[in-house]
Amino acid sequence: MTVAHTPGGPAARSRRPSGDGRWAAILLAVPVLGLVVFYLWPLIRTAILSVSTGNPFLGYQITGFDNWVQVLTGDELPRALLNTLVYAAVVLLGVPLAMIAAVLLHQRGLRFRGLFRVLYFLPVVTMPAAVAMVWRYIYNGDFGLLNEVLATMGLPTTAWVADPRTALYAVAVVGIWMGLGTNLIILAAGLEAIPDSVTEAAMLDGAGPVRRFASITAPLLSPSVFLVSVLSVIGSLQMFDLLFVMLGRTNPALADSKTIVYLFYEEAFVRSDRPLGAVIALVTLVVTLIVTAIQFRLQRRWVHYA
Missing domain, CATH: 1.20.5 (Single alpha-helices involved in coiled-coils or other helix-helix interfaces)
Structure with missing residues (x-):
């Protein structure tokens, strides 16, 4: 068959x-x-x-680790690395600010919630160079808006981006402001994922807003906070455009405010020493991997996954 x-x-x-x-x-x-x-x-x-020497016209020849020794034993890399880590630490302060803003915008009955989110997100879609130019005028020591406001309040003024003591922190404030919109959107999505029944049960038990935030919202939102923290640190370690535009190459505060990516720009493009620039690029990669690995290691202690 x-x-x-x-x-x-x-x-x-x-x-x-x-x-x-x-x-x-x-x-x-x-x-x-x-x-x-x-x-x-x-x-x-x-x-x-x-691990090479030469130039783009005659070519490069592998010669050993002299470039690594020159960069790692020099004075510029440790200072630039410290500035980069300080900048990243200051920008991390924007995470709790975004968290507070997200919780406030998540309140029931809030009118124009979508408009507020759009306004917060505008700096994200604005060109960093344009943002830096605007803030450069705000920080101007002679006619800047910030000094005008401080003067009317009787507070001391300074040349914010020309003073080595304040230049890096002034740029970091702009970094916080620019990243607030992205952080807010991610945290708002995390808040939407928290069941209303959990919050309502806490309200029936008599928990106030502060207690609900500390015992329910913060733990359940911790995965989103962790994601925002990792993205903020990685972006901070790669910061260049704000520093380049806001300070400029002739700024007296630049020598004390260089980040590691700015140091790479100077070696690879200003001095045209691409081998040294390659070393700094790889150091940046290694530092980013180490810092990110530390964040993933520490997240086991405070991130709560449902």
Whole structure:
């Protein structure tokens, strides 16, 4: 007796996995190729360039770790690294500010909630150079708006971005302001995921707003806070544009306010020493990985996943 195989029978189904596998390989090949071409290969080239000497016209030759020794034993890298970590620590203060703003905007019955969120998010979609130029005028020591307000209140004024004692912190305030919108949107999404029944149960038990925030909102929102913290630190470690525009290359405070990415810009593009710039780029990568790994290690103590 002969059994006819229908198009949807076992024989047809047995052939589908191989076809699906080919399509899966094709679809995966595109992102993998992009990863290799735009990330892995440049990283390998940077590593090779960091142990080489030469110039773009005559080429580069691998000579050893002299570039690494020069950068790691120099005076500029430790200062730039310290400035970068200080900047990142100050920008992290924007996370609790965004958390408070998100909780306030999440209140029931709040009118124009969407408008407020849009206003908070405007700095995110604004060009950093434009933001830096505006804040540079606000911080101006002669006619800046901030000094005018402080003078009318009888408070001391200063040249905020020209004083080595305040320049880095002034730039960090702008970084907090620019990142507030992104942090607010992420935290608002985290608040939306908190069940209303939990909050209502706490209200029935007599918990006030502060107690509900400390015992319910903050623990349940901790995964979103952790995500915002990681993104803020990574962005801070890569900060360059604000410092470049707000301070300028002739600013007397620049020498004491350089970040590690600004140091990379000076070596690779101003002094045209690409091998030293490659070393600084790899150091930046290593520092970012270490700081992020520390954050992931510490999150076990305070992040609560439902």
